Amino acid sequence: MFIGHFAVGLGAKRAAPRLSLGVLFAAALFADVLWPVLVALGLERVEILPGATVMTPLDFISYPYSHSLALLIVWGVVFGLALRHKDRNAFVVVSALFVSHWVLDFITHRPDMPLFPGGPKVGLSLWNSVPGAVFFEVAMYLAGAWIYLKATRPHDAAGRWGMLVLLSTLLLIYVGDAMSRVPPPSVNAIVVVGMAASVIFTVWATWADRHRDVVTSGRS
Numbered sequence: 001m002f003i004g005h006f007a008v009g010l011g012a013k014r015a016a017p018r019l020s021l022g023v024l025f026a027a028a029l030f031a032d033v034l035w036p037v038l039v040a041l042g043l044e045r046v047e048i049l050p051g052a053t054v055m056t057p058l059d060f061i062s063y064p065y066s067h068s069l070a071l072l073i074v075w076g077v078v079f080g081l082a083l084r085h086k087d088r089n090a091f092v093v094v095s096a097l098f099v100s101h102w103v104l105d106f107i108t109h110r111p112d113m114p115l116f117p118g119g120p121k122v123g124l125s126l127w128n129s130v131p132g133a134v135f136f137e138v139a140m141y142l143a144g145a146w147i148y149l150k151a152t153r154p155h156d157a158a159g160r161w162g163m164l165v166l167l168s169t170l171l172l173i174y175v176g177d178a179m180s181r182v183p184p185p186s187v188n189a190i191v192v193v194g195m196a197a198s199v200i201f202t203v204w205a206t207w208a209d210r211h212r213d214v215v216t217s218g219r220s
Helices: 003-011 021-040 069-083 090-108 130-151 157-179 187-210
Strands: 045-048 058-062 152-154 212-214
Touching: 003 021, 003 090, 003 130, 003 157, 021 069, 021 090, 021 187, 045 187, 069 090, 090 130, 130 152, 130 157, 152 157, 157 187, 157 212, 187 212
Parallel strands: none
Antiparallel strands: 045 058, 152 212
16 A cells, blocks of 8 residues: 555645645655564564565565554554644544555555454455555545545645645655556665655655645635
């Protein structure tokens, strides 16, 4: 799952309008933000295994702390409580975004998603169907982008074009990755790219969102 996580972050803006899009992205992507750090520290493991699924050559051997359902619930509650002063819906929305990561990965991954550290692993393996996975994620992403664009409006060129370029870039990266069958050169490369992408897209979303206003009820 890639743009599906961004999709739920975009769609959540309507439910928690006072939260920055960067915060919503960080909540939806938290598992993938934490994961490369834990891989780099040797606490979680991934290997490059071409053919692991048709959508990705990555074999997620162990990621109990970043991707287990139980700990994502815990992380979600902690961060939801920390942000509840910013928006009255923050606790529910942020907690749900954390858990949404596990739900979406459960749909796409093969049975490697842990329920809790050391517990059983599950997954519906949608990544074994390129058409199915692409349709599912792209449909989610377009819906999330539409909700966000209807819930906000730009107040300057940065808000208009900065957001449109961000949305287009995410979609193009996903399409390019889905069409490519070239495995990453190393696990270290995965870690570096994962960390960099998380920072870049979160900061970009925060900046572009600041140049947009929430559409309140009664405004067309």
